[in-house]
Amino acid sequence: MNYADIKLGDTLPEHVSAPISRHTLALYCGASGDHNPMHVDIDFAKKFGMSDVFAHGMLSMAFLAQLLTKWVPQQQLRHWAVRFTSITPVHAKVICTGKVIEKFEADGEKRLRLEINAVTDGGIHTLAGDAVIALP
Amino acid sequence: MLDKSFIGLTTKPRSVDVEKGQLAFFAQATGETNPIYFDDAAAKAAGYPAIPAPPTFLFCLGTMAPGDENIMGKLGVDIGRVLHGEQQFTYAKPIYAGDTITMTTKITDIYDKKGGALDFIVQDTEAQNQKGESVGVARTVIVVRNG
Numbered sequence: 395m396n397y398a399d400i401k402l403g404d405t406l407p408e409h410v411s412a413p414i415s416r417h418t419l420a421l422y423c424g425a426s427g428d429h430n431p432m433h434v435d436i437d438f439a440k441k442f443g444m445s446d447v448f449a450h451g452m453l454s455m456a457f458l459a460q461l462l463t464k465w466v467p468q469q470q471l472r473h474w475a476v477r478f479t480s481i482t483p484v485h486a487k488v489i490c491t492g493k494v495i496e497k498f499e500a501d502g503e504k505r506l507r508l509e510i511n512a513v514t515d516g517g518i519h520t521l522a523g524d525a526v527i528a529l530p
Numbered sequence: 531m532l533d534k535s536f537i538g539l540t541t542k543p544r545s546v547d548v549e550k551g552q553l554a555f556f557a558q559a560t561g562e563t564n565p566i567y568f569d570d571a572a573a574k575a576a577g578y579p580a581i582p583a584p585p586t587f588l589f590c591l592g593t594m595a596p597g598d599e600n601i602m603g604k605l606g607v608d609i610g611r612v613l614h615g616e617q618q619f620t621y622a623k624p625i626y627a628g629d630t631i632t633m634t635t636k637i638t639d640i641y642d643k644k645g646g647a648l649d650f651i652v653q654d655t656e657a658q659n660q661k662g663e664s665v666g667v668a669r670t671v672i673v674v675r676n677g
Contacts (some may be wrong), residue, residue: 411561412561446635
């Protein structure tokens, strides 16, 4: 894929996660080193006013990373930023999308800016951000 | 409201080894299907020196690195009241299995919204590999629910 072939508004192939089970959250807790009980211990969640545990925001950011690395090799990712706009409930599938919003040159490279978003299959917009990718 | 005098607080450097088994576990937990992220032979066949750490793993390394400083504890924040507000990564060099990453975290801003109902803590974690090369910076914005 070359910079010259990319047009503003081009979209990335959608990436959809498997449903996030409680087991997924337990695995992610161990695999990520994020041991915050809020994501795996419903007693703890209730103590702090939540009705249930909820998914780690960083799990959905990992799904967004997969959206990007399925499109370009990871070494071409320069910078990215997301805001966690809503909590991701248990059982949600996370639908990740990306769109080219800017073409520019910086540090002697041709780069794209993508708008990226994560939305659950229940329609909750959970992550919003952008990513800068270098292309030949 | 949090004490803004904590702005500038910087942790001591803390180091963690990037283990290929941990990377494979992370790939499993996140449903990763590209074998370069969990199979050493596949990574090498694709031209990588070892399994690469995926894009968000720098955040995980920051969590895994042993350290006796608990920033949230120092600020008097209860972990049950925190939410992850924002996350950013800027990359300088790839991270691979077998690397040792040394990180330093600095509180670069503290501010509040909604009349103090929410506090925001901005932390920048700078990371270097065992050669002393910068691998990147991770910026985390933590939201604290007060009351």
